Amino acid sequence: xxxxTDIIIVGSGIGxxxxxxxxxxxxxxxxxxxxGQPFSLREIxxxxxxxxxxxxxxxxxxxxxxIYCYRAIMxxxxxxxxxxxxxxxxxxxxxxxxxxxxxxFIEVEKELSITxxxxxxxxxxxxxxxxSAERLGFGMKPMPKFINFKKCISCGxxxxxxxxxxxxxxxxxxxxxxGKNVSLLNDINVTRVLISRGRAxxxxxxxxxxxxxRISADIVILAAGGIGTPIILQNSGLRAGRQLFxxxxxxxxxxxxxxxxxxxxPMAAVNHQKGFVLSPFxxxxxxxxxxxxxxxxxRVMQKKHMLGIMVKIKDDSLGMIFxxxxxxxxxxxNDLSKLKKGENIARKILIGAGADPKTIVTTKVRGxxxxxxxxxxxxxxxNLQTSVKGLFVCDASVLPQSPGLxxxxxxxxxxxxxxxxxxxxxxxx
Numbered sequence: 001x002x003x004x005t006d007i008i009i010v011g012s013g014i015g016x017x018x019x020x021x022x023x024x025x026x027x028x029x030x031x032x033x034x035x036g037q038p039f040s041l042r043e044i045x046x047x048x049x050x051x052x053x054x055x056x057x058x059x060x061x062x063x064x065x066x067i068y069c070y071r072a073i074m075x076x077x078x079x080x081x082x083x084x085x086x087x088x089x090x091x092x093x094x095x096x097x098x099x100x101x102x103x104x105f106i107e108v109e110k111e112l113s114i115t116x117x118x119x120x121x122x123x124x125x126x127x128x129x130x131x132s133a134e135r136l137g138f139g140m141k142p143m144p145k146f147i148n149f150k151k152c153i154s155c156g157x158x159x160x161x162x163x164x165x166x167x168x169x170x171x172x173x174x175x176x177x178x179g180k181n182v183s184l185l186n187d188i189n190v191t192r193v194l195i196s197r198g199r200a201x202x203x204x205x206x207x208x209x210x211x212x213x214r215i216s217a218d219i220v221i222l223a224a225g226g227i228g229t230p231i232i233l234q235n236s237g238l239r240a241g242r243q244l245f246x247x248x249x250x251x252x253x254x255x256x257x258x259x260x261x262x263x264x265x266p267m268a269a270v271n272h273q274k275g276f277v278l279s280p281f282x283x284x285x286x287x288x289x290x291x292x293x294x295x296x297x298x299r300v301m302q303k304k305h306m307l308g309i310m311v312k313i314k315d316d317s318l319g320m321i322f323x324x325x326x327x328x329x330x331x332x333x334n335d336l337s338k339l340k341k342g343e344n345i346a347r348k349i350l351i352g353a354g355a356d357p358k359t360i361v362t363t364k365v366r367g368x369x370x371x372x373x374x375x376x377x378x379x380x381x382x383n384l385q386t387s388v389k390g391l392f393v394c395d396a397s398v399l400p401q402s403p404g405l406x407x408x409x410x411x412x413x414x415x416x417x418x419x420x421x422x423x424x425x426x427x428x429x
Contacts, residue, residue, distance in 0.1 A: 005031040005183075008203055008217040010190045010232065012036075013077020014411045015395035016223030017170035020177040022419030026428040029181050031215065032174070033188040033203070035228070036074035044080065044161025047286050053161075054081070063319070063329040068291065068366040069246060071225060075186060076171040078225070082408060083158045083267045083281075084167040086114035086146040089403035089410045097400065099382060104413035112146035112168045114409070121149060123264035125307055126280045128256075130269050132352030138278065138345060140269035146408075147265075156263050160284065188213065193220050193236040193391055200391035219390050219426065226370030226396040227321055233374060233393075234323035238386060240374045244319025245402035246329060246367025249312040250339055251283055251291075252346040253363070254355030260305045267310065275338045276404060278346060281310035283363065291363035307355055311342030314404025317372045331365060339365065369407055371396030383425065384418045394418050 006028040009016045020032055036053060043049055053074040062068045072078045088105050108114075122130070122142065130140045151166035158167060174184070187208035194202040194214070202216035222229045226244070233240035261282040271278040288297060319329035343362050351357055374380055374397035384392045394415050396407055403410065422428065 003031070003215045005029045005215065005217050007031070007219045007221065008033060008215060009221045009223055010203065011077065011223035011225060011228065011395065012075050012170065012174055012184065013223060013225060013395065014079050014170050014408055015415045016221070017076070017173035017177065018412050018415035019221055019223065019394055019419050020182060021173040022416060023423070023428070024177045024179045024182055026423060027181055028428055030183070031217070032182070032184040033190055033205070034075055034184065034186050035189050035224070036072070037186050038075040039161070041163050041165055045155070045157050045163035046160060047284055050081070050160045063327040065329055065331070066364075067246065067248070067329050067331070068364065069227070069327060069370055070366065070368045071227060071370065076169045076174065079170040079408060080161050081159050082167070082406065084145045084147045085267055085406035086112060086144040086409050087405050089405040089407050090399060090401070093400060097376065097382070099417070101410070101413040101417060104416045105409065107416065108409050108412045112409075113148065114144050114146050116142040116144050117265055117268045118149055121152065121154060121265050122268055123154065123261070124259050125261035125264055126268045128259050128353040129280045129307060129309065129349060132349045133271060133278070135352060136348055138271050138349065140271045140278070143267055143270045143279065152265065154263055154265055156261070156266055156282070157284075158266050190224070190232055191235055192232060193222070193388070195236060195388055195391070199389045219392070221392045221394055223393070223395040226373050227325075227327070229393055229395055229397045230321045230373035231323050231325060233379070233386070238379070238388065240379050241321040241323070243317040243372040243375050243378065244321055244327070244329060244370060245315050245317045245372045246319065247312055247369035247402055247404055248315040248331065248335060248339065248365055248367050249310055250343060250365055251281055251308045251310050251363045252343050252350065252360060253282065253306055253308040254350040254360035256305045256307055256354040256356070258305060259307065259354060261307055262304075273342065276311055276313040276342045278342060278349070279310045279312070280308065282306060282308040288363070291366065292361060296361045307350055307353055309346035309349060311339060311346055312404060313338040313342065314402045317401055321373050329367070369396060369403070371399045371407065372401065373397040375400050383421050392418070392422070
């Protein structure tokens with residue numbers, strides 16, 4: 001396949017979809033290339049279906065050290081399986097390096113109709129955790145969400161995809177980007193960027209049937225995520241993949257006599273500590289099965305009443321993505337200290353909420369927000385351009401450090417700022 005277009009966007013997730021939506025008004029020919037497939041509302045929302053779009057079914061995508069790393073390879077990317085948390089992150093850190101996203105944050109919050117979880121959606125399990133946390137001095141506030149609570153049925157399956165379409169996902173931006181000048185191809189595995197005389201001239205990859213694909217373009221924007229983007233960059237001859245963070249987290253769970261988090265909005269409340277956050281959360285059965293020692297799993301699964309608290313930390317950026325897809329991730333003493341501190345607090349809160357101390361266990365360490373692998377100041381400049389003219393990156397890989405918080409709102413804000421600068425600098429209008 002040989003084609004020519006004006007702009008190629010690799011990846012249909014948060015960064016790619018936002019850029020496509022913002023650039024559609026330029027009238028330039030835009031081609032979005034997605035490695036995954038589209039899934040209808042009927043094809044998401046269950047653990048069985050999730051095996052089709054979670055990278056390696058969510059069980060085997062992990063670092064050499066054994067840390068699980070969750071991501072989705074599908075149309076709309078990981079936004080489809082997010083918990084819908086609409087928080088600002090890294091706002092101060094970006095200001096320190098000369099990037100003010102205030103205007104963009106306000107715009108995003110309005111577009112996504114972000115609002116704190118209504119109290120009528122705070123279920124009995126979450127309420128028990130919040131009351132216990134308050135008594136112990138770790139008060140939790142309702143989490144800001146980009147969820148339409150008029151559509152939400154409180155099924156608790158956000159991480160499996162929202163069947164009622166209550167949650168904002170990048171699919172909504174892709175729909176808004178539809179136009180005569182925008183095309184989208186699924187099942188395209190982009191392997192490298194074609195470069196000539198220091199300038200990007202297109203991409204190379206493979207189609208669903210293994211056919212080789214070459215498409216030329218004046219501008220290439222990589223938005224394949226914190227894992228996918230650095231692999232493409234390295235295969236294109238650029239230095240990338242270092243400074244990996246994962247926003248490491250664990251979930252501490254315990255059995256109660258009469259209350260659980262079943263069928264409740266996940267992460268409906270949050271407590272901010274220095275370097276980490278605490279939030280009510282219960283893994284689905286398959287995640288518990290892969291992250292708890294079997295004897296503990298059997299113990300807790302015999303009871304239907306369970307509570308859980310996620311401890312998510314701002315981890316040190318000491319990981320690496322290699323061009324063959326191998327992940328290395330070191331958990332530092334600093335990381336372990338924050339995890340342990342959070343888990344101790346979570347244990348106390350769970351006991352106060354009615355959990356039997358003998359049943360309380362903590363899952364293995366995992367990560368859900370890979371990024372930093374093409375960081376601003378290291379691989380791209382403040383305009384998100386690489387050392388190659390016409391080659392840009394716009395996804396979590398450009399974040400300068402771990403947010404320790406859901407990064408979706410920040411990535412959208414950054415993508416809006418990038419799109420406007422691109423339009424201005426390249427005179428795309």
